Amino acid sequence: MKQTFKIVSTFAIISFGILWIIRKFTEPTVYNTSDIRTILVLIYLFTSLRYYQMEIKHRNSQIDDLEAKLAAK
Structure with a gap:
C-alpha cells in the first residue's frame, strides 16, 4: 500500500510538470x-x-520493537 501511494504521488507530480x-x-x-x-x-x-x-x-513500530529487545537484555 505504501508503494502505491509513492507511485501515485510521483506520477501526479510528473504529470503536473508536463502540463506546466x-x-x-x-x-x-x-x-x-x-x-x-x-x-x-x-x-x-x-x-x-x-x-x-x-x-x-x-x-x-520498529523503534518500539528494538526498545523492547533492549529492555529484555
Missing part, C-alpha cells in the same frame, strides 16, 4: 489545464501525506 511545460510553450487559450493541474497537486499532497504517515507508523 505544455502551458508555458503553447498559447494559454489552447489548453485550459489549470483545473487538471490543481487536481494533480491535491492528489500529490494527499498521497504523499498518507505515504509519510504510514512510513512513520512503520518506523515507530
Whole structure:
C-alpha cells in the first residue's frame, strides 16, 4: 500500500510538470489545464501525506520493537 501511494504521488507530480511545460510553450487559450493541474497537486499532497504517515507508523513500530529487545537484555 505504501508503494502505491509513492507511485501515485510521483506520477501526479510528473504529470503536473508536463502540463506546466505544455502551458508555458503553447498559447494559454489552447489548453485550459489549470483545473487538471490543481487536481494533480491535491492528489500529490494527499498521497504523499498518507505515504509519510504510514512510513512513520512503520518506523515507530520498529523503534518500539528494538526498545523492547533492549529492555529484555
